[in-house]
Amino acid sequence: MLLRRQFVLTLGLMPITFGVWYAAGTLFAAPAVWLCNAILSEAYPALIDSVRLGGVDMIARLTIGESGGTLIAAKEAGNQIAIEINTRLVSYSIAFYAALLMASNLEQSVYKFCVGLFWLWLSMAFGLASILGKDLLLMMGPSFLNSPGVPPANLLALTYQFNVLLMPTLAPVCLWFWQLKGSPLWNQLSGDIARAATSR
């Protein structure tokens, strides 16, 4: 009964949480972009000039430019390549998490949401950095892979798959499950778990 209530309520709340998330896209993306800036300045210091938020897009300016179809240093090229990444590709995890949490009607739910939001921003920052890594790999190819601190192509592909395709939906579920402790739904689930564990 509690399980059914949880999932029906989550589905019912999703139009509201997704509506709020879409309307306030910049607000939800900003902390993740700041964190991503910190990650990128450590990961690719020779390649990234600046990272900022433009609307709901993260704009990464590179230290390289383009001249006659060749990628060269921005100062020599007289221009600078900028890559735009839609932050909504990872930030929808916030709307999903909010729906899960609100449907559980937990105590101190606002505090729990704030804690969860911090972890989601961290996960989003890694997601945005992974998208940029994938874009740089596709755009620059071997010259990107040969840059200092850049991991192998397979690892870039794996982190992209993990951080962009999986984490935006998996992270909210893990956070919600962690914060569920002490709730009636948790008590029901833990009862089932205890019974199952003893009969093994």
Place this chain on the structure above:
Amino acid sequence: MARFLLTFGGVLIGLFTIEMLKPVQETIIQPFTGLLAMLSTAIILPFDDSVIAQGKVLRDAATGFAVSIEAGCNGIEAAIVLIAGIMAFPARATHKLVAISAGFIFVQALNIVRIISLFYLGQWNYSVFEWFHLYLWPVLIMLDVLVVFALYLSWLGRHAQAIKEY
């Protein structure tokens, strides 16, 4: 709890890495994705004879609109999460096997609904297609995984209770 988390994380990352290996992609993932496209076409055909499957691409012969089933859209990642959850939780091997098989079918059934819905949404309105493709369907598929896992835990609990009473 720590054991569950460690096993869950280990199985998740392990299966995810295996899934990305080139031989696995060529021999399992790509043929499976093609099968999904064929199944989707077989379901649509009685109602709409203009649809054709070409490998992992679903195409409308009349309008030329096509959707390609790519990584992240074939339900494999969601199935991996479910498998990791089931493997991490202590239960009999037969129970795990049944849960993984049933869960995989359950996840893929919803995934076929996703593919078919996206195929028609894309022909109707591209903005709506983008919304459903990028934001809503991934959440619904993960919610499906969560429902299956919660039902599995609940079933394990009831099964254990029944054995105790017997």
